[in-house]
Amino acid sequence: MKTQYDYLIVGAGMTAANAAKAIRKNRPSASIAILGEEKHPPVTRPALSKKLWTDPEFTEDDIWMITDDDRVEIHTETRITRLDRAARTVATEDGAEFGYSKLLLATGGAPKTLPDLPASDRVLYFRTYADYQRLRDAATPGARMLVAGGSYIGCELAAALVQQGCEVTLITPDNVLGEPLFPDAFARHFQDTFTEHGVSVITRRQVTGGSVGEQGVCVTLDDGSTLEGDMLAAGIGITPETALAEQAGLSVDDGIVVDQWLTTDDPNIFAAGDVARYPDVRLGAQRVEHVDNANQMGTQAGHNMAGVASAYTHTPYFYSNVFDLGFRAVGTADASNLDTVSDWQTPNRKGAIFYLDDDTLKGVMLIDLDDQLDAARALLEQPTITDRDALKGKLT
Template structure:
């Protein structure tokens, strides 16, 4: 058995940041990362964004090297089977046992899949470096690729592919792409951007099933029609990987329940990133699957595990870049809420506020440089009743 002062289950962005956070307070303690993927930590958002659209951003730049020293070890292709909280050990699938002083769960999420269409060489549930590499092989030369899913990953991949000599069909459940998130006028412009770039949009549909035959994939939709392509990429969201925590008797409810110090109901076990359901000081208890949260919660939990008395008091933002549209947001973006729009250039540059019962629940900033995220957080933290009169001009649009 190997024993470590700090043991991290999960080899992604949270792990890399946690190692660096630990090293800011403890330069000598032994650290081990147990990662299930064959690669080390990567800047995962680049797999669907910059690697496709920024010629100056190279593949070598995606790697996130945690602080390297003789007391830090990264294990890849290593899956953890169980945690023994009494003995303070974890056991991997191949029977290896690792002891810990402090344990961090950073297991991330698993892509949602269709039961009747397993992952294959031409069917990708996009998340990993392998998925990116395979999609590069399948795309280009005007091949036809179907993207399924109208949320962040699906819209980003569709935009990336069509800008890289690929015919793209995007299947999504909304009548207007982005309609569940953006107010009507902005959703209409978002939708039109894809049409203008040559993406075929099949809105209001779901994929019932599909099959691979030779070098082709055929999808059957819920209206009885079929779509054939060279490959299909699914972006249907992820399910948090909480099984290990649940088997260990930790409190789980749509994520691993943690306190303001990212600590579970076991004082020696912490959780951060996608799986942590934490008490946000502005938005209340929630679980966040975005990169800012992975970076900030990872660094903070590293500090805390190494003895810092700080709390995780960051309210994370999320962002996306497609074509000429770059947005950042904090809080809830749901078009069913009341919205107040403040535009410098209509549907091109401005701020959208999302309200419920007079309280601001979300703030979207479109094509604003520099961003005003701290001002957005201040608006969200303001508990007084808001309206168009109080919000127009509140965040200055440079």
């Protein structure tokens, strides 16, 4: 039996919520449904590793993105396994069918996992609200928490947990925490900030396996050493969920390929968010896994699906907050492969980091300079830099 909708969204993250709201704004009487694998409706995902841990005035009541006023049907714990483009239907693994006039693939990504450590009560691959609930319940004072990965999520979780009184060990393969993002001097300051707050940081090591018992988890590192804890939380990246698009014959290249209108090879199917590879007007082909992109691209996809179409021209930024450090970046922030120029207003506290490939500006990182985000984005519109010293003072 098939349930028919005007607009169908596969995936129940922030991209889906923003798209549904944009569709509703333009099509007040349309039928809209979101189909998601998670146990809960769309939530403000960054809060799961940030504000819910650090802002006592921000509560779990504040995270929900879809309200009754949006008039969106949400099907949770619903896994779509087949897309029939000719029939304009999608089907679940148990055979239920949903029809659509326009479809958005906002399938996001699946967390990468560690060898021999499947997800369990003791091993958490952090991404969902259910993951937050489990970790929050376990984060009691004195709990021994292992965190794998020096990514945004890994760093944010380590900071959040130590501020709950947990004993936290953060394991990163980098020589210095933050090494892929920051020039060496600031990376060392970044790592020192964690150790000063009580986090034990283990560098140049990766988790290669482990085991789970009644009393906790034991992980093995690549030098053969072991660490024991009550729980392991991992933030080691995601893999884009492209299986449905591939099954349907849509173009996939490190994500679902879309044009500037966020349309796939099929004019009735759009893709947006973490899973979409799109042509950024400033940076070329990109796939971006950050909240600003989920918000802006999801909204634009909704407008385009509803027939109020325009090209997606927004270059998204990403951000993170740990302890008293807050940074925002636009473009490519890759200190491992790009040259950097730092311009500090206050050393290691307030300033800008510029990322260059020869004479081309590729990205800008802002530390405690949130009001300069638009100015940083404007610099990427004319990226040729003939005098690197001239960058200093542009934003500080």
